[in-house]
Amino acid sequence: MDGLKRTSLIIDPPDGKIPPLTDAASQRTSGALRAFTRYDSVKDRPLSERCIIGFGSTSGPPMLPVLYNNNYEIVQTPNAVMILIEMVHDIRVIRINGTHQPADIRQLLGDSIGRWEGDTLVVDTTNLTSKTRFRGSSENLHVIERFRRVDAHTILYRATVDDPAAFTKPWTLEYPFLATAGPVYEYACHEGNYAMPDILGGARKLETDGRQ
Numbered sequence: 706m707d708g709l710k711r712t713s714l715i716i717d718p719p720d721g722k723i724p725p726l727t728d729a730a731s732q733r734t735s736g737a738l739r740a741f742t743r744y745d746s747v748k749d750r751p752l753s754e755r756c757i758i759g760f761g762s763t764s765g766p767p768m769l770p771v772l773y774n775n776n777y778e779i780v781q782t783p784n785a786v787m788i789l790i791e792m793v794h795d796i797r798v799i800r801i802n803g804t805h806q807p808a809d810i811r812q813l814l815g816d817s818i819g820r821w822e823g824d825t826l827v828v829d830t831t832n833l834t835s836k837t838r839f840r841g842s843s844e845n846l847h848v849i850e851r852f853r854r855v856d857a858h859t860i861l862y863r864a865t866v867d868d869p870a871a872f873t874k875p876w877t878l879e880y881p882f883l884a885t886a887g888p889v890y891e892y893a894c895h896e897g898n899y900a901m902p903d904i905l906g907g908a909r910k911l912e913t914d915g916r917q
């Protein structure tokens with residue numbers, strides 16, 4: 706707890722394991738995996754491959770460390786906190802002391818409202834979309850995040866995931882954000898965009914030659 710070294714990001718349940726998925730969430734997870742590996746048409750290509758949003762919930766919520774490009778740049782104003790994510794240059798805007806948008810207004814990164822509890826920024830996020838399901842979550846996924854500076858070089862990050870339609874009980878993860886020197890450099894993701902004409906052109910050529 707509170708930044709101690711351990712073998713899992715999960716601090717609740719105590720066994721360090723994500724609670725079991727519901728049957729509906731298991732089906733959604735299988736469907737999402739199939740969608741992520743489908744490249745039959747331009748409409749099937751996954752969001753991360755099109756460089757629209759990072760994979761693995763790197764931008765959250767919850768914000769998770771992935772294979773690479775895990776740096777964040779945080780900018781704070783009196784009315785908002787902006788988090789620039791290195792992976793695919795996603796940007797989260799957390800409105801301080803705001804109110805959530807109506808339930809029919811959905812965003813890829815959800816609607817995040819922040820408030821201060823002493824030295825801790827508490828962020829409440831709802832209104833995610835079906836295109837960014839977190840581990841089989843439903844559109845009613847609710848995430849509470851806490852950002853607390855514990856020293857000059859460390860922010861302790863904690864997130865509680867609550868979605869009865871996906872997980873059999875809420876669960877919480879925690880890990881430190883460590884300060885690094887230097888700027889966050891551009892993540893020039895373009896593979897699935899610039900390559901699209903060649904990919905589709907090659908497919909049409911194969912169809913013309915009868916080699917589908």
